[in-house]
Structures are given as structure tokens and as C-alpha cells.
Amino acid sequence: MKSPTVTQTMIARKLGVSQVTVSRAIRGLPQVNNSLRNRILAEAKRCGYVPDATNFEARMMRRRANGVRPRTDVICAIVVDEDDPFGFGGRLLRGMNEEAHQTNCEVVILTHINGALPRIVLRHQVDGMIRMLGDLEMARGVLPSPIPWVSILYEVPGADLVTVDNAAGGLTLGRLLAAKGHRRVAFIGPDTHLARERLSGLRQGLAETGGDIPAEWTFLRPFVCNDDSTKDLLDEIFTRFRMAGRTIPPFTALAAYNDFMAELAVRSALQHGLRVPEDLSITGFDGALPSRLRETLPLTTIAVPLEELGAEAVRLVHWRLEHPTALRRKVVLDGQLILGRTLSAPPPHLPEET
Amino acid sequence: MKSPTVTQTMIARKLGVSQVTVSRAIRGLPQVNNSLRNRILAEAKRCGYVPDATNFEARMMRRRANGVRPRTDVICAIVVDEDDPFGFGGRLLRGMNEEAHQTNCEVVILTHINGALPRIVLRHQVDGMIRMLGDLEMARGVLPSPIPWVSILYEVPGADLVTVDNAAGGLTLGRLLAAKGHRRVAFIGPDTHLARERLSGLRQGLAETGGDIPAEWTFLRPFVCNDDSTKDLLDEIFTRFRMAGRTIPPFTALAAYNDFMAELAVRSALQHGLRVPEDLSITGFDGALPSRLRETLPLTTIAVPLEELGAEAVRLVHWRLEHPTALRRKVVLDGQLILGRTLSAPPPHLPEET
């Protein structure tokens, strides 16, 4: 429990050299006689001298005296009180840890921010911060931070950004829908910026061949990540069109904001007697974890490269450290189209309305 | 991006007092004239002096010179590369953050250990470590750590332990099964220490009225946390007894290691034409997150107080800091019986075999 501090001075005394020489030998500076260096390193090893452990504070303090903010090679990821039902956090972290490992760096995580800067940030123990999930407001509270600051997926003013091209992903899906012959498509999603980006891409892709997602089939709802509200909405949609005397809705495809909603849509459609994709094509977005349904009926979706986003966030922190005064930077990655089995040509018996 | 270091000396010069007086005023030592103290604190505030931020290193270094290891009020939780499919981590963390907050402390998380001590530990930036999920082998690698070290749920040699009384929980369930009239019970679970503890409690509870979980109905398998292996096992079990010419298995209840397996068991039993609980009672263990199935058919289970475990782990770190030489300590919490609807009296038509 007790760590008997081993210092450079102790090593120096033992070998009858000056402490400064020990410092030089340990830091690998060239101006040390080779045999002396070896003796010093051997002795350091023998008595358990570890530069980081012995006196990190002294080293940092002295280095800062030089005017430069010394690196700690630790990056802090922030996930505020998030339930992370889709397991995004794990995949982002995998990417971050992987990249950090390759750049001789470590990632620590905070899940609770108390309005103020976290202690490890305040104390200059981390080089940069990555906001990866959770509340954006929190990010604003922490923002006047003296260190590089990267946000993943969501814009935070003043922070560099790593995100995925939602509009481009939507465009890809929209074009695919159009190519299959779909003209009238519905959309369900939360009323958020991200959802609107995906929606606008979808619309643009459909528009290229005269298709559309009309306003009356655009179902934007406040986002609650839980089955029930989405299920209710879907029930309402499918029921409404059945009550209007039709067995199938007046749109031939349903684009969902994410895979979670898409999967619920598939289930709901099946329950309401629609065949997927024969009667109704359904698309998702995210490429989340595999589920049981997905084994039998894989979604057509845009996979978001979460591991890559995490790795890129770490790279962006490093880049910002090298370019502290550079303009704010965005890194935009492309999602990848996954061809599942929920998208086909529209049913032939549906009259194309104008 | 640049933090213009404000020092006590700067404040001192500005007010024409000595730096030591500033130090005393800021630390709230009694021997400072009140009006002077106020002037100093006002100036410190004005120019943005924050003790932690300005020079944490210097303070720590000087304090360590006094022979005591100074506190950082930061605790490190370790979750190694765990997928955490049950959301345990979130609940443990909630409890830890809550308790930490109340004791003016912060929790940071590590999800990747590279064989060696994490940097923030090596650098004396945390007061203690809590192993909360994931690989135990990793814990052993990190173990010769100079700081307090608490493990949650799993024994780690040399570390203090916070756990739940698995045997007592099993006993409660066993007695409940016995009281309902069950004499022959089966068990499924992984081949782990935890599972054996729960199993032994179950057996003991059943034994009080002559019941048992015989060896041939004790299905211990290497633990893979994924649907398929468990589903296969269950299929095998239920199929075997059907192929032997019976429509219902020769046991009247199935105790599962955890709620995850219990829920799969319920599904599997239903698929094999058994009514739950009329033909087969099923019990779980954990009290994990609610699922869709659980809304319609809630499990009878033992809820593990995860938030409390997390909070207790933080308390244990603090306790250990106060009692560095005390013997290794275990804190054992009790699970709480949740009466669901998967447990009833055994079917009357089953002859009680001896």
C-alpha cells in the first residue's frame, strides 16, 4: 500500500554521479556516456524507478515552466448518464481504444458531469476531450475548456466534429428506392437535426426520378427511445390507412430514421398483414447490433462506421493538439449501404398517384 | 486554448503581501486577518485562480513531502472490453456516481487495460480502483497496485469485495419453490462460482422439505452470453423429455442462473407447448432491465441491488483509505425477492417420483 518513492537523486547517490546525469540517461538524451547510461538504467530498473510513477507532478511542473503545455497522453471521453440501448458506446470506445493504443495514448471515460469541469480536466491530466453520447447541454457547460474538444455525431459550438454524412446516406437510400421504382415514400423519425438530414437526403434521391416523401407521410415525433411510442405511432399509421378502406397504405416504402425504428416498423407491418418487402419496402439507418429478426429478414440500411468514428475522434484530438489555432474542423465519414432483404420493387397493383 | 497560469505569487504581488499569506488565506487557515483574507479571496476570484487548476502538481508534490499520500478524490472504475448486454454497468455506475457525488469525489472509467497499470493510476491521480465488470485475469495483472482495490461481485485475491449473497438468494427461491410444493427442480446456468453459489442455496432451500435439484437435471455449461447456446441447451432439454414419450419434463420447476436465461427458458417452454407456470415454474436471478416479455409475464426472481453495490464499492474504497492496514473486507448485500408470475404450485397430474 505504501510506495517508497524512488527518485533520480537516490539513484545518483548510489552510483556516485549527479542527479542531472541520471535524468539525462533516463530521458535518453545523447550526451551521456554509453557505459554510464547502462549502469544508470540498470540501477533504475533494479530499484523500481518508473518515470511516470515516481514523480509525474515534478516532471509536469518543470515542463510547464518552459511555457508549453506538456502532454499527458490521456484523452477523456464523456458519456453523460446515457443508457446506450443500442450499444453505440461500446463500438465507439473500441475504435477509440484501438487508435489510442496505436498512438501510445489512453482513454478514460466520464459518465457524470456536475456542471463544472471534471477534476482530471481541471488538473491538466488529460490532453483533450471527446463528447461521445448523451446530453449536449452538458457539453456546453463544460465547453469553455482549455483543451481540445471533439464531438461525435452532434454539433457542439466551438468543438471539432466527427460525424457521418447523414444526407449522403439518405441520398444513397433515396436513389436506391427510386431505382427500384418507388415514387411515394413515408418517413418516420424523431424531430431532430440528424433525422432531418437523413430525410433531406432521401427526398433528394427520390426527387431525381420524380419521387417524394410528402409532408403528410412524414412522421416526425419527439424522440423517446422506447418501443411504445414508436409502436403506437406505427399502429396509428397502419390502422389509419386500413380504416380508410385500403388494405395497404398509399406509400410503397417506409424509410425509418434508424434501424431500431425500422425493425419495429417491420414487425408492425407484418402484424398488420403486410408482406415485407412485397407490399411495403422498409429501410433503416445505423447498422446497429444484430437482432433475431435481422437474422431472418436483414434490413436494408446505411451502416454507420462507429469504430471508425471513435478512432477518428482520437486522431482529431491529436491533430488539434498540433494545430491549436487552426480553424474548427469537421471530419465527415460516409456510411455504408447494406443490402438487406427489406427493399424490393413496389407492389404492381398499387396505382401510382400523382 | 491557452491557460495563463495564475499563481499565488501573482496574487501576492498584486496585493503587496507574501505568497505564503495567500496560500493560507486560500486554504482557509485560521491565522489570517479577516479583512486581508477577504481582499485576497476577492482578488483570487477576480483573476480566476482555481486551486485545482492552477497547480495541482505543485500542491501534490509538496504534500507528499510530508510523508502522507495525498488524496485526489478521484476513483477509477474498470470495465474491461465488456459488452454489458444487460445494462449492469449503467446501474452500477449510477450508484457509484451518486455516492461519489455525496462524498465530494469523482469516478472515471477505464475500458481497456493494456497489461500494465493505467497511466492515471501509475501517476497517483486516483485514490482507488473498482473492478466492476469484465475479465478477472486483467484484474490480476493490475493487482500489485499501490492503492485500494475493490471488486464487485467477483472475488479478486487481495482486493476488497462488494457482492450479493447468492446463496441466500438461492435459499429464498428454494424455500419459495418448496413452499409451493415443488420437490424436483432443474437448474441451468454457466459453470461458474456465482452459479454454484446460487445453486447451492436453491438446493438447501428445497432440501428443507425433502426437495432436490438432482445432478442429472443440473445443466451447467461454459458461459457464453448469447442467445444461441442457451437456446440450444433448452431445446435439447425440452426435446429430450418429449422424445422420451412425455409431454412435460420430469421436473416441475426450472431455476435459471439469471433472468436472461430464465427469460429464454420461458420462451422455450412456451414454444414446446408447456404452460408457464401451470406446467413448469421458472425462476430467475438478477432483476435486470424490463423486457417486453416481462411486461406480460413478469419473472419470479431475486433482484440484485446494483446501484447499491456501486455505492457500496465507493464507500469501501473510502473506508480502505482510512484503514490501510485492516484485514481484507467483504461487504455482502442481500438480493430482494421479486414475486412475478412464473412460479405457481406444480401441476397436479405429475406423479411425485421418489
Place this chain on the structure above:
DNA sequence: TTGTAAGCGTTATCAA
């Protein structure tokens, strides 16, 4: 009640 001096362990500078 306030100030002076010493020292924590390191790195940078200059001299030998």
C-alpha cells in the same frame, strides 16, 4: 497576524 527560508523531484541553462 505576517513573513522568510527550505524543500518536494524534475528539467533547462550554463559552465567546466
Place this chain on the structure above:
DNA sequence: TTGATAACGCTTACAA
């Protein structure tokens, strides 16, 4: 190639 010295910002001991 090595050493002596100063400094980083702070806390403690002792003196005024």
C-alpha cells in the same frame, strides 16, 4: 561528457 545551479508553485517550519 558531466556537473552545478536555478526554477516550476506550493506547503511547512520557524522567526518576527
